[in-house]
Amino acid sequence: MSRKNLSLAIAAIAAATASVVVSSPAHAATETAVLAGGCFWGMEAVFEHVKGVKDVLSGYAGGTAATANYGDVSSERTGHAEAVKISFDPSKVSYTDLLKIYFTVAHDPTQLNRQSPDTGPSYRSAIFPQTAAQKTIAATAIANLNRSHVFRKPVVTKIESGGFYPAETEHQDFAEKHPYHPYIVVNDKPKVAKLKRTYPQFWGA
Numbered sequence: 001m002s003r004k005n006l007s008l009a010i011a012a013i014a015a016a017t018a019s020v021v022v023s024s025p026a027h028a029a030t031e032t033a034v035l036a037g038g039c040f041w042g043m044e045a046v047f048e049h050v051k052g053v054k055d056v057l058s059g060y061a062g063g064t065a066a067t068a069n070y071g072d073v074s075s076e077r078t079g080h081a082e083a084v085k086i087s088f089d090p091s092k093v094s095y096t097d098l099l100k101i102y103f104t105v106a107h108d109p110t111q112l113n114r115q116s117p118d119t120g121p122s123y124r125s126a127i128f129p130q131t132a133a134q135k136t137i138a139a140t141a142i143a144n145l146n147r148s149h150v151f152r153k154p155v156v157t158k159i160e161s162g163g164f165y166p167a168e169t170e171h172q173d174f175a176e177k178h179p180y181h182p183y184i185v186v187n188d189k190p191k192v193a194k195l196k197r198t199y200p201q202f203w204g205a
Contacts, residue, residue: 005150006104006198012144013100016137030054031090033098034061034128034164036081037107038115042188043084045175046106046195051204052092057085058174059166061128068165076120083128085164093202095134099141101202102127103155105195109145110153116187125157128164135159 001009037043040058047056060068063080067073073080086098103109107125108116115123129135138159145155166172175184175192196203 001104001150008148009104009145009150010100012148012150013103013141014096015144016099016140017094017096020133020136020140029089029091030087031095032130033086033088033095033134034083034130035086035098035102035106036061036083036124036126036128037102037109038082038111038123038125039118039183039187040082040084040167040171041174041184042191043082043106044173045184045188046101046191047084047086047098048173048176049192049195049204050088050093050098050101050199050202052089052097052202053086053204054089055087057087057166058171059083059085059164060122061126061164062160062162063165065163065165070168070171073122076122078122079162080122080165081124081126081160082122082167083126083164085166096137096141097202099127099138101195101199103141103145103157105191105198109155109157110151112156125155126160127157128160128162 044056060080061083063078067078113121127138
């Protein structure tokens with residue numbers, strides 16, 4: 001994506017909050033976002049480096065609890081998406097800011113039922129809003145991105161509902177624990193570097 005199109009994409013996503021009143025109780029220091037964008041190793045690696053993010057948990061969104069495990073989900077028949085549950089401080093990073101990173105760094109929202117080398121519906125691009133305001137912001141951001149044609153292909157990200165089920169222990173903090181794993185080196189380290197380069201204001205080592 002060119003620098004010009006990146007700026008247009010950021011503006012399109014930011015504009016999604018224009019008509020939404022987001023109200024959080026004064027004591028609510030933590031909010032939650034659930035985002036799916038391919039292998040959760042890379043999604044987790046990116047968002048763990050965002051300033052204001054308190055915790056990132058890899059897991060499975062959608063589907064049912066009974067089949068929310070790596071073996072069943074990999075069959076591509078359970079309806080789950082590999083996803084991350086992000087706990088964040090809205091006074092330091094907003095939901096809209098997370099969507100900017102999601103759409104322009106963490107994954108390619110124009111890939112349908114796949115992401116880089118991984119194929120199948122469990123690797124789909126999907127947002128699971130946790131509030132009505134999040135749903136409106138996400139849907140408007142997708143519409144704005146498609147209207148502005150900042151990507152060469154249409155954004156295929158879907159707005160979905162469903163539960164979130166934590167993945168197995170071996171999948172948590174995978175990139176941090178295995179920084180030289182070939183998959184991480186090839187697919188995920190470049191995304192983390194892009195985060196630092198593109199959004200220095202949100203970078204948290």
